[in-house]
Amino acid sequence: MATDMHPHAKSLTTTARELVAPRKGILAADESTSTIKRRFDSIGVENTEANRRDYREMLFRAKGAADFISGVILYDETIKQKAADGTPLVQLLTSQGVMPGIKMDAGAKPLPFAPGETITEGLDGLRERLAEYAKFGARFTKWRAVIAIGDNIPSWYCIETNAHALARYAALSQEAGLVPIVEPEVLMDGDHGIDRCAEVTEMTLGEVFNQLRLQRVLLEGMLLKPNMVISAIKAPNRATPELVAERTIAVFSRTVPSAVPGIVFLSGGQGDDEATTNLQAINAQAKQAQAPWQLSYSYGRGLQAAPLKAWGGKSANVSAAQAAYLHRARLTSAAREGKYDPSMEKQAAAAG
Ligand code: 13P
Numbered sequence: 001m002a003t004d005m006h007p008h009a010k011s012l013t014t015t016a017r018e019l020v021a022p023r024k025g026i027l028a029a030d031e032s033t034s035t036i037k038r039r040f041d042s043i044g045v046e047n048t049e050a051n052r053r054d055y056r057e058m059l060f061r062a063k064g065a066a067d068f069i070s071g072v073i074l075y076d077e078t079i080k081q082k083a084a085d086g087t088p089l090v091q092l093l094t095s096q097g098v099m100p101g102i103k104m105d106a107g108a109k110p111l112p113f114a115p116g117e118t119i120t121e122g123l124d125g126l127r128e129r130l131a132e133y134a135k136f137g138a139r140f141t142k143w144r145a146v147i148a149i150g151d152n153i154p155s156w157y158c159i160e161t162n163a164h165a166l167a168r169y170a171a172l173s174q175e176a177g178l179v180p181i182v183e184p185e186v187l188m189d190g191d192h193g194i195d196r197c198a199e200v201t202e203m204t205l206g207e208v209f210n211q212l213r214l215q216r217v218l219l220e221g222m223l224l225k226p227n228m229v230i231s232a233i234k235a236p237n238r239a240t241p242e243l244v245a246e247r248t249i250a251v252f253s254r255t256v257p258s259a260v261p262g263i264v265f266l267s268g269g270q271g272d273d274e275a276t277t278n279l280q281a282i283n284a285q286a287k288q289a290q291a292p293w294q295l296s297y298s299y300g301r302g303l304q305a306a307p308l309k310a311w312g313g314k315s316a317n318v319s320a321a322q323a324a325y326l327h328r329a330r331l332t333s334a335a336r337e338g339k340y341d342p343s344m345e346k347q348a349a350a351a352g
């Protein structure tokens with residue numbers, strides 16, 4: 001794709017690279033109101049607008065997090081919301097040099113005539129919504145497609161329609177001057193082994209990049225947000241981090257062009273320690289293999305599980321929760337550099 005067709009080529013490329021600058025990755029804090037309800041339910045906190053604000057304000061004000069966090073993905077409510085003292089939440093981020101991003105999709109809905117499969121909605125009116133979010137300060141965007149593995153699924157129909165929608169979204173986002181984060185998530189629900197995940201991830205990414213090229217998306221001005229190639233949660237004998245790294249890099253080397261500046265993993269159903277250990281193994285092997293892309297993070301649960309628990313909805317716990325968030329961000333950043341060691345967890349626990 002010739003870059004001269006893209007009026008925003010230069011700024012898109014610069015922003016995409018800044019999002020995956022050394023040591024840095026992304027905090028995904030774009031849970032929809034129904035998803036954050038599930039997170040709040042787990043700590044017994046009521047899902048009110050004030051509680052959502054307090055929780056996210058706490059994360060965004062955590063001192064030192066900007067050393068490890070280049071950007072935060074926000075939800076519609078959050079990008080327009082003000083902190084308790086009236087400061088826009090977006091300003092809390094930009095004043096620390098952290099870029100605000102925004103979830104653009106309207107969620108995964110049942111795919112017609114395809115039991116167990118979904119299609120992500122949200123293309124209608126997308127151009128206008130992108131322009132509105134740009135005014136609120138968004139620099140980048142996200143769209144998540146969901147591919148489930150099960151008996152006779154995914155179908156090619158599901159992969160193709162979701163890849164097409166992802167590329168439609170990515171092209172419109174670049175037209176608006178906003179870096180798209182293209183997220184085709186192959187779920188780790190079920191009991192399938194790592195080989196099945198590798199096969200489905202390879203098929204999915206192959207079609208996603210086919211559609212991105214067809215729809216003239218500037219590969220230098222986007223990021224990919226994929227799953228790791230990993231055993232399902234209930235698989236017997238789940239693969240080791242070394243095998244996860246080997247398969248993940250092998251699948252990407254077949255499907256992700258080197259023009260893409262960065263791959264930012266989702267944490268999915270992994271525990272935060274598992275997501276960190278696997279990211280470490282991937283970066284350690286990527287260095288050996290001289291992989292062309294930055295391999296970083298765009299974690300939701302991987303960064304938030306610990307602070308959510310430490311907070312528990314109580315203002316007295318804000319400092320402890322911020323410390324838990326900072327700790328997780330520091331370790332995830334170390335893994336992104338290939339410098340994480342599990343002993344770092346214990347050291348911090350002992351110090352704490
Ligand atoms: P998880 O890291 O919790 O999977 O969230 C990332 C995300 O943004 C999913 O769309």
